[in-house]
Amino acid sequence: MLLAFFWVLLAAIMLGFYAFPSKYVKGYGVENLWGSFWLFAMIIVPVLASFILVNGLGETFAQVPSSVFVGIFFLSMLWGIGNLLWGISISKIGMALGFSLLIGVATLVGSMLPFFMGNLDQLNTTAGRVIVLGIFIIMGGIVLNGKAGLLREANADTASDTSSSKHMKTGIIMCIVGGICAAGFNLSYHVADTIGQIGRISQEQFGNEPWIARLAVMLPSFIGSGVVTVLYFAYKLNQSKSWHKFASPSSRKNILLIVVMALVYVASLLIYGLGAYSLGALGTSVGFAVFQTGCIMIANILGLFSGEWTNAGKRSKYFLYSGLLVMTLGITVIAYGNFISY
Template sequence: MWIGFIWVLLAAIMLGFYAFPSKSVKGYQVENLWGVFWLFAMFIVPILASVLLVDGLKATYTQVPIRVFISVFFLSLLWGVGNLLWGISISKIGMALGFSLLIGVATLVGSVLPFFMGAADKLITPGGLIILAGILIIMFGIVCNGKAGLLRETNEQNENATKSGNMKTGIIMCVLGGICAAGFNLSYHVADSIGEIGKIAQEQFNNEPWVARLAVMLPAFIGSGVITVLYFVFQIHKNNYWSAFKGSHNTKNIMLIAVMALVYVASLIIYGLGAYNLGAFGTSVGFAVFQTGCIMVANLLGIFSGEWNEAGTKSKQWLYSGLGIMTLGIVIVAYGNFLLA
């Protein structure tokens, strides 16, 4: 179980760092950058990795009921919609509030719903109630983190967002985005726990657990990619940004984005491995820890990079309180999972 927690925390750290190479991308609009990224992350990297590494991939899928793939596909479509809604909403309400709202809602929905997809009776056991309490504590820590971010943002930014009428719309979009983003974890739960794709890939074709996670997650990547890639292709075409791909920096940009995609996909695969090692409730416990780890890594990076140097004392107090509360929540969730193991 503790190995599972280590894998999940490693995945969170990797996800917190995956976008770092984007700072060196030159000559691209936002649409070019993220359009290419989602193409690599949702299609090229996972498809190539699955085909090259997973033994018996086609034979594994032929044993899975078609209803499982349909469910995974539509849940992963929601994941793609959630990514897009969050990207749009942060331009309306700011990164601090947007990030906290999305992670908070996605954590709550993505961690609790798996209980009702085959193990609802466990929710009222001592271990299940402790896990639920830990998730609620994590939620409170995320709220504290959001408060810290809002205090750090300038009054001018907040006033502009409110005057333009964007704040209410942005909050609604971000909450909806958080609900949809939980589709990633739910699609993984359906594919692995209900469809038993990982079990088939491991037991019948002797794939290592981490390789089997590729088979589990590939259908989800495809579904999310349909939404995200089509959206950015539309935006690039509408704004006539195709010429950016002819610039002198194009080759370097593609390589940097490919590295981003590799780290991103690897982080999700490692999360899947961690959830697998956490046992029957890995998709509930693991997702809570994974999402919380992501937001903690983002905050710690901000602290070490100097983003909080000019923040007021009150803002820093909320930040440190949030980090401490989220850490406590992770410990409680881990204890609850130990009781259910």
């Protein structure tokens, strides 16, 4: 079990770092950078990796009811929409509040719904109730973290008018809806692995290692999300007439950096899948809560070291440290609940 938690936390750390190479991409617009990234991360890398590494991929999928794939595709499209809504909303409400809201809502929805998709009986056990308690403790920590972000942004810009207030409300609504949609990632994984049994078929019938079988489990989810995000950025590239930037002198280096980002991003999700699988029946509830919490903790710790909170003020830092402490407590409670469930 400890190894499973290690995989989930490692995945959170990797996801927290995946965008770092984007700082060195030159000569690309936002549409060029993120359009290319989503193309590689959601379609090219997972498709190539699946066909190269997974034995019996087609034969595995042939045994899964078509209704399961419909569910996976729908939920994964929601995941893609959630990513897009979050990207738009942070321009209205700021990174700190946007990140906390998105992950908070996605954690609640993505962790709790699996209980109602085949594990509802776990709510009648001590372990199940402890895990749910841990999830709500984490939610409390995320709320504190969001408050810290609001205070930090208030210190950075005290100006306020009707227009900015309207933008804030719109951004918050978009971010909450985006958080609900973003939970489609975990729910599509749950449908593929727990209901569709794709991982079990891939391992037992075709001898794939658990981490390789996660590719088979996640491939349909990547495709669904990829369709949404790639089409959106293709539209934005046409709108801004930015296609010519792919011919810039630095394009070869840029594409290499974007491929590295995509590899780290895909690897982080696969490692999360391995951790969730190793955590047992409640892995998609336990693992997702730890995974999302780990992401927000890593993002804020990196922010502390990079100086983002230097001028945040004492109250803001108090809420930040309190939030991190409460989230750590929540992870501990979840780990204990999963331990006594064995």
